[in-house]
Amino acid sequence: MKMIIAIVQSKDSNRLRKAFAKNHIQMTQLSTTGGFLREGNATFLIGIEDERVQDVLEIIKKNAKSREQYVTSQMHMDVEGGSAFPVNVQIGGATVFVMPVEQFHKF
Numbered sequence: 001m002k003m004i005i006a007i008v009q010s011k012d013s014n015r016l017r018k019a020f021a022k023n024h025i026q027m028t029q030l031s032t033t034g035g036f037l038r039e040g041n042a043t044f045l046i047g048i049e050d051e052r053v054q055d056v057l058e059i060i061k062k063n064a065k066s067r068e069q070y071v072t073s074q075m076h077m078d079v080e081g082g083s084a085f086p087v088n089v090q091i092g093g094a095t096v097f098v099m100p101v102e103q104f105h106k107f
């Protein structure tokens, strides 16, 4: 079994949640905040059998879009002493971690 952690943009989260439901993939959705932009994003926790990992990755790939965004990053403001200027960043589609699960219990 694997634990997949997928961070996607909030804009894609509804579509992705529906795709997981349609494919009978159990998951937990968390409302999270990106450390750089400090904007809301969504993190999905998906515990899944090894043989279905590829299916899950395909679903994420299909439903999470990459976007370019001009932002006035709070981090730049912090680091550079308040001089806010816009930077162009490419966000997503998805940042995905796949980890082995040592044990899985439901009590």
Ligand code: 2BA
Pocket (backbone or CB within 6 Å): 007, 033, 034, 035, 036, 037, 038, 039, 041, 089, 090, 091, 092, 093, 094, 095
């Ligand atoms: P944020 O930390 O808000 O980052 C949003 C986007 O800003 C990133 O997109 C990246 O293109 C850019 N970015 C991040 N740090 C930067 C920096 N120091 N200088 C210039 N640009 C920077 P993604 O790479 O697609 O990441 C999207 C979100 O995924 C991130 O939101 C964060 O919440 C999460 N993430 C990305 N890499 C991660 C990692 N290694 N560990 C944990 N979470 C991660």
